[in-house]
Amino acid sequence: MIYRRSAKWVAWDKKENKMYHYIDDKDFLKRMRSLCSGIINQLVQRINNDSVMTVEAHLVGSGAKNLETQNANNPVDLDYNLCVISTHEMEINDGREIKEYIRKQFNAVLNANGWGDCEDSTSALSTERRHFTKGNSTEFSIDVAIVAEEKNQWFRLIHQKTGFAAYDRYYWNEAPCSEGLSAKVDKLKKYHLWPNLRNAYLDKKNMYLRRQDRNHPSFNVYIEAVNEVYYMNFH
Secondary structure, X not given: OEEEOOOOOOOOOOOOOOOEEEOOOHHHHHHHHHHHHHHHHXXXXXXXXXXXXXXXXXXXXXXXXXXXXXXXXXOEEEEEEEEEEEEOOOOXXXXXXXXXXXXXXXXXXXXXXXXXXXXXXXXXXEOOOEEEOOOOOOOXXXXXXXXXXXXXXXXXXXXXXXXXXXXXEEEEEEOOOOOOHHHHHHHHHHOOOHHHHHHHHHHHHHHHHHOOOOXXXXXXXXXXXXXXXXXXXXX
């Protein structure tokens, strides 16, 4: 069983030396990933069974395992990319319509599973926090970023808020240096360089944490780590 918790917000405490680490509780990780991925799979099925658009979803890291991090004992965010493959009844450039449609579909799935509505942030749809009542009681939540790939480049849907919903701006922001990402990841896996990628990814997350830089979402950090390891070994 899981309990619902209040909306998430974690303050930075300069007095504590908090650092990211990979989650080593395999049982907790398996249960959390199973629950959250089950909800995301329901979202994908619900959207794809409609006639509006076609999507697929992956944990950040192209669906690869073992990239889930935790900052000290803070709650865990599972980051998913919901990739828009095609749209049938709306224009891909109509970011407001796309995000509102996905938000409503996500809320329907969450409510059906006993979760509250998601929060529409600038670059993701974020759920409330939950925790298991047995075993590891670490709080966790789901963050869903809406992304699209075009000409081997990745783009993330951004909702720039103004304080007046009617004037909010929605746009596709290109993920820096994302060209050929999938091919690079495949090559790193082929040559057994995934451990190197994990090290680079963790180092970069902690670097941005120390800088209190909140402008680098997990997917962008992942892209940076992939490029660093790729060019270090193949250039």
